[in-house]
Amino acid sequence: MAFELPELPYNYDALEPHYDAQTVEIHHSKHHNTYVTKLNAAADAAGVSDKSLEDILTDLDSISEDKRTPVRNHAGGTWNHTFFWHSLSPSGGEPTGAISDAIQARWDSFDAFKEAFSDKAANHFGSGWAWLIVDGDGELQITDTHDQVCPLSLGQKPLLTIDVWEHAYYLKYKNVRPDWIAAFWNLVNWDEVNKRFEA
Ligand code: MN
Numbered sequence: 001m002a003f004e005l006p007e008l009p010y011n012y013d014a015l016e017p018h019y020d021a022q023t024v025e026i027h028h029s030k031h032h033n034t035y036v037t038k039l040n041a042a043a044d045a046a047g048v049s050d051k052s053l054e055d056i057l058t059d060l061d062s063i064s065e066d067k068r069t070p071v072r073n074h075a076g077g078t079w080n081h082t083f084f085w086h087s088l089s090p091s092g093g094e095p096t097g098a099i100s101d102a103i104q105a106r107w108d109s110f111d112a113f114k115e116a117f118s119d120k121a122a123n124h125f126g127s128g129w130a131w132l133i134v135d136g137d138g139e140l141q142i143t144d145t146h147d148q149v150c151p152l153s154l155g156q157k158p159l160l161t162i163d164v165w166e167h168a169y170y171l172k173y174k175n176v177r178p179d180w181i182a183a184f185w186n187l188v189n190w191d192e193v194n195k196r197f198e199a
Pocket of ligand 1: 027081163165
């Protein structure tokens with residue numbers, strides 16, 4: 001069974017005006033799709049086509065070194081984007097439920113968390129992602145990963161992410177990554193974050 005590009009959980013224009021339809025369409029139908037296509041080739045070459053994406057990402061070391069890099073890049077690119085799309089919703093807002101309590105316990109307030117996460121995303125050098133994760137000790141942490149490295153490969157449980165590759169925001173926000181990050185806060189799907197947190 002080949003890996004396939006998942007449908008978005010909303011229409012391409014559903015995240016307007018914060019995330020424009022043109023960027024969402026190209027990001028999903030071109031960028032995300034290319035990772036899926038190249039994952040299929042890389043997974044075939046590495047003999048892991050029969051494994052789930054999660055199993056591949058949590059066990060990259062089992063792939064021979066000469067085949068590992070394209071699998072890491074394209075499995076990560078495939079999984080990270082699907083996770084990103086589901087981190088967003090047209091009806092985003094302030095956190096609720098268990099994750100709201102946990103964020104306040106860890107950072108004192110949602111505003112302090114938001115500032116720390118935004119700083120991590122804004123200051124990430126080059127292409128990559130900022131994340132809210134649960135680490136191996138069960139603690140909430142704000143992290144970043146380069147290129148398409150996935151927190152699953154680092155033994156972490158990801159809860160929320162923002163894509164800070166230029167392709168994620170350049171058409172609308174040009175070189176001003178902080179404007180994209182500010183817009184992102186209007187779109188966070190906290191119901192989904194809570195589901196991930198409680199799973
Ligand atoms: Mn992307």
